[in-house]
Amino acid sequence: HERVVQNALDLLQQAKERFELSLASNPNNKQTLQLCAQTCARMLTFKAASGRNMSNVKFSMDNIETISADRYFLRALDLEPSDPLLRFMYARFLERCRRYERAEDFFLRCLEQLPCNPRFLVSYADFLIECGHHAEGTKFLNRALECRATLTTTTTTNTATTPTTTVS
Numbered sequence: 001h002e003r004v005v006q007n008a009l010d011l012l013q014q015a016k017e018r019f020e021l022s023l024a025s026n027p028n029n030k031q032t033l034q035l036c037a038q039t040c041a042r043m044l045t046f047k048a049a050s051g052r053n054m055s056n057v058k059f060s061m062d063n064i065e066t067i068s069a070d071r072y073f074l075r076a077l078d079l080e081p082s083d084p085l086l087r088f089m090y091a092r093f094l095e096r097c098r099r100y101e102r103a104e105d106f107f108l109r110c111l112e113q114l115p116c117n118p119r120f121l122v123s124y125a126d127f128l129i130e131c132g133h134h135a136e137g138t139k140f141l142n143r144a145l146e147c148r149a150t151l152t153t154t155t156t157t158n159t160a161t162t163p164t165t166t167v168s
Contacts (some may be wrong), residue, residue: 005050012043033076034086040069041093059097066097084110088120095127103127116147 019036023029044065048057059066073090080086091106107124114120121144128137 002050005046009043009046012039012046015039016043028079030076030079030083030086033072033079034089037069037072037076037093038089040065040072041096044069045096057096059093061097061099069093070097082113084113084117084120087113088123091127092123095130100127100131116143116150118144118148118151121147 016036016039019032019039022032023036026032041059044059044063045054045057048059059069061067061070070093073086073093076086077083077090087106087110091103091110094100094103094106097103104127107120107127110120111117111124121140125137125140125144128134128140
């Protein structure tokens with residue numbers, strides 16, 4: 001198991017180095033900044049959890065690698081501050097850093113843009129429950145179920161009414 005974790009860390013390190021090389025030639029590429037931030041966060045997670053129970057890992061803002069990931073997220077957000085997925089990823093990162101007020105702010109910002117996104121709703125519900133706000137978290141879980149049902153119904157209806165073309 002240790003060898004598998006080390007291999008994963010080696011690959012993540014290689015990816016980070018490649019992203020940083022790409023940033024050297026194009027420092028304002030939001031996508032690359034985002035990927036670099038995610039890679040740094042994933043490395044932190046693997047190192048802290050040794051590849052096990054990774055969903056419960058918390059980060060320390062005293063760690064240089066955590067600061068590095070935070071900076072990459074902030075640079076990407078400077079380039080595209082209204083990107084809901086980037087806001088969501090940063091909220092999850094902030095939650096792991098125990099920066100709960102700031103994380104909640106970013107969760108709410110992405111939910112303002114996409115109020116019926118089940119992934120955002122479930123993650124925010126989990127965040128609220130983890131912070132001890134069980135009743136409020138349950139409301140957001142229920143909202144996620146409603147949205148998921150609506151999306152499923154809409155997708156099924158659209159699929160049933162969409163004409164198909166057959167090529168002979």
